[in-house]
Amino acid sequence: xxxxxxxxxxxxxxxxxxxxxxxxxxxxxxxxxxxxxxxxxxxxxxxxxxxxxxxxxxxxxxxxxxxxxxxxxxxxxxxxxxxxxxxxxxxxxxxxxxxxxxxxxxxxxxxxxxxxxxxxxxxxxxxxxxxxxxxxxxxxxxxxxxxxxxxxxxxxxxxxxxxxxxxxxxxxxxxxxxxxxxxxxxxxxxxxxxxxxxxxxxxxxxxxxxxxxxxxxxxxxxxxxxxxxxxxxxxxxxxxxxxxxxxxxxxxxxxxxxxxxxxxxxxxxxxxxxxxxxxxxxxxxxxxxxxxxxxxxxxxxxxxxxxxxxxxxxxxxxxxxxxxxxxxxxxxxxxxxxxxxxxxxxxxxxxxxxxxxxxxxxxxxxxxxxxxxxxxxxxxxxxxxxxx
Amino acid sequence: xxxxxxxxxxxxxxxxxxxxxxxxxxxxxxxxxxxxxxxxxxxxxxxxxxxxxxxxxxxxxxxxxxxxxxxxxxxxxxxxxxxxxxxxxxxxxxxxxxxxxxxxxxxxxxxxxxxxxxxxxxxxxxxxxxxxxxxxxxxxxxxxxxxxxxxxxxxxxxxxxxxxxxxxxxxxxxxxxxxxxxxxxxxxxxxxxxxxxxxxxxxxxxxxxxxxxxxxxxxxxxxxxxxxxxxxxxxxxxxxxxxxxxxxxxxxxxxxxxxxxxxxxxxxxxxxxxxxxxxxxxxxxxxxxxxxxxxxxxxxxxxxxxxxxxxxxxxxxxxxxxxxxxxxxxxxxxxxxxxxxxxxxxxxxxxxxxxxxxxxxxxxxxxxxxxxxxxxxxxxxxxxxxxxxxxxxxxxxxxxxxxxxxxxxxxxxxxxxxxxxxxxxxxxxxxxxxxxxxxxxxxxxxxxxxxxxxxxxxxxxxxxxxxxxxxxxxxxxxxxxxxxxxxxxxxxxxxxxxxxxxxxxxxxxxxxxxxxxxx
Ligand SMILES: [Cu+2]
Numbered sequence: 001x002x003x004x005x006x007x008x009x010x011x012x013x014x015x016x017x018x019x020x021x022x023x024x025x026x027x028x029x030x031x032x033x034x035x036x037x038x039x040x041x042x043x044x045x046x047x048x049x050x051x052x053x054x055x056x057x058x059x060x061x062x063x064x065x066x067x068x069x070x071x072x073x074x075x076x077x078x079x080x081x082x083x084x085x086x087x088x089x090x091x092x093x094x095x096x097x098x099x100x101x102x103x104x105x106x107x108x109x110x111x112x113x114x115x116x117x118x119x120x121x122x123x124x125x126x127x128x129x130x131x132x133x134x135x136x137x138x139x140x141x142x143x144x145x146x147x148x149x150x151x152x153x154x155x156x157x158x159x160x161x162x163x164x165x166x167x168x169x170x171x172x173x174x175x176x177x178x179x180x181x182x183x184x185x186x187x188x189x190x191x192x193x194x195x196x197x198x199x200x201x202x203x204x205x206x207x208x209x210x211x212x213x214x215x216x217x218x219x220x221x222x223x224x225x226x227x228x229x230x231x232x233x234x235x236x237x238x239x240x241x242x243x244x245x246x247x248x249x250x251x252x253x254x255x256x257x258x259x260x261x262x263x264x265x266x267x268x269x270x271x272x273x274x275x276x277x278x279x280x281x282x283x284x285x286x287x288x289x290x291x292x293x294x295x296x297x298x299x300x301x302x303x304x305x306x307x308x309x310x311x312x313x314x315x316x317x318x319x320x321x322x323x324x325x326x327x328x329x330x331x332x333x334x335x336x337x338x339x340x341x342x343x344x345x346x347x348x349x350x351x352x353x354x355x356x357x358x359x360x361x362x363x364x365x366x367x368x369x370x371x372x373x374x375x376x377x378x379x380x381x382x383x384x385x386x387x388x
Numbered sequence: 389x390x391x392x393x394x395x396x397x398x399x400x401x402x403x404x405x406x407x408x409x410x411x412x413x414x415x416x417x418x419x420x421x422x423x424x425x426x427x428x429x430x431x432x433x434x435x436x437x438x439x440x441x442x443x444x445x446x447x448x449x450x451x452x453x454x455x456x457x458x459x460x461x462x463x464x465x466x467x468x469x470x471x472x473x474x475x476x477x478x479x480x481x482x483x484x485x486x487x488x489x490x491x492x493x494x495x496x497x498x499x500x501x502x503x504x505x506x507x508x509x510x511x512x513x514x515x516x517x518x519x520x521x522x523x524x525x526x527x528x529x530x531x532x533x534x535x536x537x538x539x540x541x542x543x544x545x546x547x548x549x550x551x552x553x554x555x556x557x558x559x560x561x562x563x564x565x566x567x568x569x570x571x572x573x574x575x576x577x578x579x580x581x582x583x584x585x586x587x588x589x590x591x592x593x594x595x596x597x598x599x600x601x602x603x604x605x606x607x608x609x610x611x612x613x614x615x616x617x618x619x620x621x622x623x624x625x626x627x628x629x630x631x632x633x634x635x636x637x638x639x640x641x642x643x644x645x646x647x648x649x650x651x652x653x654x655x656x657x658x659x660x661x662x663x664x665x666x667x668x669x670x671x672x673x674x675x676x677x678x679x680x681x682x683x684x685x686x687x688x689x690x691x692x693x694x695x696x697x698x699x700x701x702x703x704x705x706x707x708x709x710x711x712x713x714x715x716x717x718x719x720x721x722x723x724x725x726x727x728x729x730x731x732x733x734x735x736x737x738x739x740x741x742x743x744x745x746x747x748x749x750x751x752x753x754x755x756x757x758x759x760x761x762x763x764x765x766x767x768x769x770x771x772x773x774x775x776x777x778x779x780x781x782x783x784x785x786x787x788x789x790x791x792x793x794x795x796x797x798x799x800x801x802x803x804x805x806x807x808x809x810x811x812x813x814x815x816x817x818x819x820x821x822x823x824x825x826x827x828x829x830x831x832x833x834x835x836x837x838x839x840x841x842x843x844x845x846x847x848x849x850x851x852x853x854x855x856x857x858x859x860x861x862x863x864x865x866x867x868x869x870x871x872x873x874x875x876x877x878x879x880x881x882x883x884x885x886x887x888x889x890x891x892x893x894x895x896x897x898x899x900x901x902x903x904x905x906x907x
Contacts, residue, residue, distance in 0.1 A: 026828035026840055029760050044757045051747035054711075058718055058743065065721040066736065069657075070728075077658040077725035077883075087666050090715045091708055098704045101754070106697060108756040113693045128533075153836060155442040163441065165838050188529040189623055191688060191763060195829040200759045202689045204624060205528065206617020209690035226688075226763040226831045228522045230529060231448045234834030298449065300516045301535060329618070330532045 030195050033217045033242075037198035039108045047101060054094075115212040118180030120173070126183075126190025126203035126225065128332055129232035129289060132339070133171050136182075140255045143339050144169045145285055146235045150293075153235075165222040168285070170239035174248035175215045183209045186334060188230060194223035194240055202227055215242040230332070232289050266342045266366040272350065275363060279351025282344045290332060295356035302332065306356040314362065318378035320349055321369060337373075342366040395897050404499070407491035408897060409476045414794075415498050416473030417787075421863070423465030423505065424780075428856050430458040435818075435852035438845050443836055451835035452520035453512060459523025463641065464548045465505050467779045471644040472497075472555045474786050475583050477794065479559065481888040481895065482577045484568025484904045489561035497554035504547035511537035511544075522833060524634070527615035527626040531607045538608060542601040549594040556590035559583055568887070570906035574665070577886055579647030581668050585675045586643045589636045592679075597633040600626065624689050631682035639678045642742075642774060643671060645782030646713060649735045651886070652789050653717050656732035657724030658883035662716045670709040670716075677706045687758045696755050703753035707746070714743050729881070730804040734785035737812055738777055745773030748823065763833075766826025772819045776855075777812075784811070784862070791866070792880045796894030797873030803865050810858035817851025 031041045069075040121136040127143075134141040147168045151157035160166075173179055183192050185203035192211075193200040201211040215221075223238040243251070284293070291297045295306035310316045310323065324345060327335035336345065349364040365382040372378055396402050396411065406412060433454045437445045446454070476494065480487055488494050511518035516535035519525065530538060563584050567576070576584075603626075606612040613619025615626045646667075654661045661667065683691055683699040691699075717739050728736070748770040752758050761767060784807075792798050821844035826832075830841045837845065879889040887906070891899045 027824040029827045030829070040756050040760060043754055044751065044760065047751050047754050047757065051750060055743065055747060058714060059740065061722055062718045062736075062739070065657075065718070065724065065726065069722065069724050069726050071658070071725040072727070075723075075725045078723045079659065080723070081660045081662050081720075082665070083663075086719070087663055087712070091712060094708050094711045098707060102701060102704060105700065105754045105756060109696060109700070110693065112756055112759070113696075153443055155444065159441060159839060161839070163838050164836060188533050189526055193763075193831070195760060198760055200688050200762060204617075204689065206623065207690070223829070224831050224834070228452070228526070228529065228833045230533060231452065231520075233452075234448065234831070234836050301449075330616075332533055 032196045032198050033215055033219065033221065034197055034213050035216070036108070036111060036213070037196065039104075039111070040198045043105055043108060046104070050097060050101065054097075112211075115180050115210040117178065118212055119177040120179045121182060122171070122173070122179060123182045123184070123208075124171075124192050124203065126185040126187075126192065126229065126236075127334060127339075128187050128230050129225070129236040131171075131190075131192070131225075131236065131238060132186075135252070138252055140252055140259075141338070142169050142255070144171065144239070146232075146237055148235075150288075162222070164235065165224070165237045165239070167237055167239045170220070170241040172241045172243060172248060172251050173215065174245040175218050175242050177245065178212060178214045180210060180212045183211060187332065189227050190225045190229045190236070191227035192223075192238060193226040194221050194238055196221040196223075197240065200226055215240075218242050218244060235289075262341045262343065266370060268366075270343075270346070270363075270365055272354075272361075272363050275347045275350040275365075276354060278344065279347035279349070280355070282340065282348040283351050283355075286336070286340070287348065295352070295358075305352050306358060311352045312358050312360055314360070317349075317353075317362065317364065317380070318372070320352075321345075321364065321372045321378055324349060325369075325373065342369040342373075345369045405495070407487075407495050409480050409488045409491070409494065410794075410895065410897065412488075412494050412498050413473045413476030413478075416469045416476060416501075419498070419501060420466050420468075420470035420473060423461050423469070425859065425863075426509070427458050427461035427466055428859060430454045430461065431852060432856050434458060435849040437835055438837070439849040440846060441837055441839055441842050446835070448835045449517060449520060452522075452833070453518045455833055456519045456522055456525075457509070457512065460508065460519070461505070462775075463523060463637070464545075465501075467641045467775070467783070468552060469501060470783045471583075471586070471641075471779075472552075472559075474579075474644065474648070474783070474790075475555075475559055478786075478790065478888060479562055479580055479583060480566070481891065481899055482580050482886055483563065483566060483571050484887050484900050484906060485562060485566035486898060486901050486903075488558050489565055490558045493554050494558055497551045497558065500547050500551040500554075504544045504551065507540055507547070508544040511535075511540050514540070524630060525604075526630070527604060527607070527623050531604050531615055534608070539605065542605050545601045546598055549598045552590050553594050556587035556594075559587040560591075563587075568900065568903040568906050574668070575906065577647070578650035578661070578664070578667055578671075579644065582643040582647030582650075582671055585671050586640050589640050589643075589675055589678065593633040593636045593640075596629060597637075600629045600633065603629070624686070627686050627689060628682070631685045632679075634685065635682040636675070636678045638771070638774070639674060641779045643675070645738070645742075645779050646671065648782045648786040648789070649717065649738050652731045652735040652785055653720050653739075655789075655881050655884040656729060656735070657721050657726050659720060659724040662719035663712075666712055667716055670712040673709045674706060677702060677709070681706060684753060684755075684758070687755045688762050700753060700755040704750065707750050707753070710746055714739060714746070727882075729788075730799075730801060730808055731785045731789035731881075733805065733808045734781045734788065737808070738781045738785060741773055741777030741781070741815070745770055745775075745778060748773065761826065763831055764826035765822040765830045765832055768832050769819050769822035769826055772822070776815050776819065781811070784808075787866070789881070789884075790888070791869055792876030793888060793891075793893050793895055795870050795873070796876055796892075797869050797871075798876050798880065799865050799869035799873060803861065803868075807858060807861050807865060810861070811855060814851050814853075814855030814858055818848050818855055819851075821845075821847045821851075 029044050123134040125132040130143050130145045132143050144167045147166045148164050152159045183201045183203045185205040190203040197213045199211050199213050201209045221240040225236045290302040291305050297304040305311050310320050325337045327333050343366045346364045346366040346369050353360045353362050367382045514537040519541045521530040603614040607614050613621035615621050615623050681703045684703040752761050825841045825844045876893040878892050
């Protein structure tokens with residue numbers, strides 16, 4: 001607390017004495033790394049200077065009056081009022097300025113809306129509270145979650161430089177290509193925003209919005225969800241990793257190979273310990289936001305899993321798998337079918353059924369999940385093997 | 389004759405049963421101040437959590453309830469009732485009427501409010517907490533994903549709406565029917581004019597808000613899908629309906645402020661308002677334009693290009709009549725004989741800071757740039773610049789201007805100037821840095837943020853605490869003024885004009901039982 005106070009005092013002093021400090025702080029919109037972001041920055045600065053100019057004029061007259069037309073200085077009030085000429089002037093001049101401003105603004109707007117002829121299409125879906133990216137036609141798709149640790153958020157560990165602006169898997173894109181984003185939401189409305197790209201588009205469930213970018217410089221660009229979307233609205237950042245085309249291609253290859261490997265894992269025989277370890281990881285990454293680390297949820301919005309019949313009754317295993325695969329419509333419990341591999345799904349279910357004293361000793365295997373996806377039934381034929 | 393000049397009834401029942409416009413005006417004003425403190429306390433929670441990065445004081449769920457309730461309480465509980473209170477006190481006296489036209493309804497429209505807000509605030513203690521979806525309560529976050537208490541929230545909004553509509557009907561009926569002989573429309577003080585226009589806005593849009601929450605209610609409980617794409621509805625429809633109400637709503641909160649300032653500046657410049665007629669027309673055009681700009685709150689939802697362009701142009705156009713107002717105030721001050729009593733201090737601060745808020749508004753109207761500003765702290769800075777030094781400073785200005793008339797006492801002028809300067813500094817310290825963090829990329833409505841935003845947030849919080857604490861001083865000043873103070877003359881301000889200054893201070897319980905003659 002003392003440190004805080006000292007920092008604060010230094011800050012306030014610094015604010016007054018050193019304009020150099022201003023340079024260190026970000027006080028303006030970033031110019032960004034696309035042609036569009038440059039035009040938008042240009043518009044922003046133009047309109048800013050227009051308002052400054054008008055402000056200087058208006059405030060000059062005002063402060064002139066405040067200083068020189070005081071009664072204490074012996075100023076006598078003149079009685080003038082109503083002047084049609086003045087009224088016409090101060091209506092038409094601002095109007096003309098607005099017209100001049102509207103022209104470049106409209107031009108830029110038309111460009112922003114021209115999402116045709118894209119080289120790459122990426123579908124962006126907002127979920128509570130993460131983003132899904134699907135590279136259309138490339139067979140690559142993944143979820144991007146906040147990777148800042150809970151310890152940093154709860155102040156038990158020092159915060160790193162990219163605190164709250166870091167993810168487990170960034171969106172990798174090539175530079176110099178026109179990329180079209182097809183933006184939608186899975187549950188509530190989110191908004192996909194990366195300031196350096198000057199792209200902000202609402203992700204609305206049931207609708208697909210278009211937006212596009214063409215990045216000039218390679219680099220990592222960070223953004224955040226911009227539309228209030230519930231509890232963890234502040235914890236669903238966006239990271240864009242822009243690379244040269246060949247590196248991007250390489251990355252795509254790598255992603256596909258990774259997917260192959262995960263498929264193979266499904267057929268492997270999993271022990272309970274392996275599933276529990278992996279399940280805990282998945283749970284911590286994907287489920288804690290709602291059901292909490294201790295499995296007690298935040299009733300009544302988010303139900304507890306600890307001691308919940310669905311996670312302890314043997315005859316509810318089928319229902320348990322179903323809830324995870326398909327979600328509960330109209331609630332925050334989303335369908336995890338496309339988010340989690342069979343392995344992760346089996347692992348997290350096994351974890352739920354055995355963590356926090358649920359101790360059912362039951363094991364759900366990746367093959368159970370595969371079967372359920374096929375037949376819509378849980379038979380338990382593999383689980384019994386693993387369980388013993 | 390004499391039996392009409394009875395005083396107020398005694399005891400508590402005076403306030404419950406009163407149909408007197410002055411009593412009801414006072415009730416509205418006290419209620420609004422209580423809500424101002426409550427909404428302010430919530431703002432303190434928000435600023436405390438945002439004092440530094442990391443989660444310290446509250447969890448995100450509660451943080452969201454605080455931002456939501458802060459907005460709802462300030463808009464519907466503090467600003468709107470304060471203006472209705474001022475209207476109740478001043479409109480009859482300004483137009484030479486004995487009371488409001490519909491006194492019993494007046495009693496009703498006030499007494500609904502405490503119940504509406506008790507209901508709203510009680511949701512905080514319900515299972516699952518209170519509304520947590522922002523004061524704009526966008527569907528489906530507020531419908532399918534809202535807490536169970538949403539139903540109570542809807543009911544509370546309905547009650548507030550009924551209260552506002554009744555208040556508005558009363559204002560219109562009073563102004564159109566009870567003006568003293570000779571008080572033609574174009575002789576009415578601007579405060580009366582702005583309130584007349586505001587009342588029409590209220591009647592036009594409060595039912596739209598009621599429609600929006602009713603559709604929510606249907607979606608939540610009766611299986612309809614107005615706002616649910618899965619059932620053939622459209623979440624964006626909610627936003628269109630909400631902002632069709634919401635945009636005029638922001639003018640509802642600023643037009644009466646224009647009226648107050650247009651009374652105070654000429655009084656302390658000792659010079660007539662530069663262009664009365666053009667001020668009236670500017671108010672009317674702002675009110676008209678306010679109906680065709682709503683989608684500028686929705687530039688990023690994906691409306692078609694043509695729509696985007698239309699709403700951009702219409703929004704830019706609002707700068708013209710708004711500019712006319714500002715230029716008029718400045719021209720009124722120019723070559724005046726100025727003194728700076730507390731009402732004037734607040735009025736001058738209003739003009740300067742509201743203009744700054746107007747400038748950021750003009751920036752926001754540029755649709756492509758709005759893609760960068762939208763839903764960031766830049767917007768938060770913008771609307772707090774138009775609402776705090778706009779609506780709230782104007783209310784303070786009005787209270788300091790008319791308080792001697794209401795109480796018959798002069799308030800402690802030295803303390804009131806402290807109140808002004810502390811509010812002025814606190815307010816700017818709180819909201820100016822928000823422009824910077826917003827431009828630099830900090831979204832609004834987040835409980836935690838990256839370190840690059842830390843310094844400015846800390847300054848904002850310090851300014852916020854300063855502004856908050858200062859308002860207790862205001863409470864003290866008002867209470868002190870009600871109880872004691874130098875006796876105020878009928879017209880305590882040298883340059884003031886208007887019928888309200890012809891009656892003694894304190895204004896008798898009944899004024900203008902026989903209408904004055906207006907030349
Ligand atoms: Cu979101």
